[in-house]
Amino acid sequence: MKDIVIKGNRIKAELLMLLYCYIAANLVNVYAIIKYETSWIEIFTWQRFILFIAVLFYVVTIVVRLIVFGFRKGMRKT
């Protein structure tokens, strides 16, 4: 069986991507607080939900990247 090797750069890139997703989720939360004039304390009290949104965003980036990867591979073959 072939070992799968994940290089340090890849881990670093993925963690960075997760961080971007987390920041994006927080920005969405800030936007919602401003738009719906709710309490700023929701920045802290809704962190569990924000983490969930961040993971959701991250999953979306994986799906998008897989599609792009598949598309490029297909282009190369042709």
Place this chain on the structure above:
Amino acid sequence: MLTPISLMKVIAGEGNNRSTPNDKIFLGVIGTGSRGHHLAYLIKEYGHELGMEVTALCDVYQPHLEHTHAMIPEAKVYNDYRRMLDEATELHGVIICTPLHVHAGPTIDSLDRGLHVFCEKAMARTLDDTYAMAEAYYRTGKSLHIGHQRLFDPKFLRGMNKVYNDDLGVVTQIRAYWHRNNDWRRPVPEGQPELERFINWRLYRDYSCGLLTELASHHIQVANWAKKARPVEVRGTGSISFWRDGREVEDNVALIFSYDDGTQFIYDSMIQNRRHGLEVQVLGHKGTLELETNNFFLEEPPPPPKPAGIVQLLQDLEQNVLGKVPIGSSSWDPEIAMTYKGESIVADNNTDGTFEQFYGFAKAIREDKPIPGLFEEGYYASLWTLLGQQAIDTGKAVKMPEKYDISKFNPREFV
């Protein structure tokens, strides 16, 4: 003036301070049928809180008398209330639970002997008997409580406070109904058909006005209480539409009582469907009370707390993506009932005021004077119950004849 606050104080125990454990109130019960037995039971079980004790029982019907005597064997028993009043000299008061047409005699005789009287509602079968009881009440200065127990029910008291505090705004309509699904008959002992009218007195016109005197009287009292007024006119209709079994009282009635300020009190009662049970609704321009079920509703309900911003954002996204796209709309929205659940009037709704009435009765006996304004509530409720029957019988709008106005006895306590 009778206020909800003053009655709340009564049921909180104010005015019932017993000086010693021997400071007892001895009561006689005249009429030991189902209601008399129940009230005697309440006093036997809980009357010690008030120092109340039943020491005399009276009934002309031996099985009822024996049934209640078995529960309170220490009480003396009588078949004639006059003999009871003569011999039971320890009595401070009497409870009268006889059939409606024989309320007046024992009440007036007891008041004349200086006793305080608790008489079940309605007061009497005729307007003249009702007035004679009122005359005896004012003449003797003793208390005469009529058994409209909602006057001592905490949810009704707090509800009335809301009406008086303008929480409902202008009350222009009151609606009440009392629906049952049974024939309202009591079993007549086998082989004694001659007891039919005696046992089932509620079903015969000589003794009762049926649904009106037995049930409607309560809600007429509540309507008058909410309006701090008495009606000026009543219209009504009624029929024997289902239980055609020889009874003489209606099993299906509808009445409208009109008040001076334009308020209408709409009442109906029937005994062939119990889907809606009983309710009394006080409808103001700012809110609604549903007193029997302990609910208060605002016309403009307070907005529900807003969800967090992020939740609102997701809800909006969901609505935009999955929501229906209107391609046309009706010019009229059906005015269906609001789904808002309202709020409870009282947190603990565990009494209907039946026993709490005795807090008031005990206070009146100990102070040897009536609770101001209480009798007038019972009087006008009873009177307008009978006028409602007149409206049904004549098919005409009926007003109260001047001679039954009791404000001449005590203008300050006028309802």
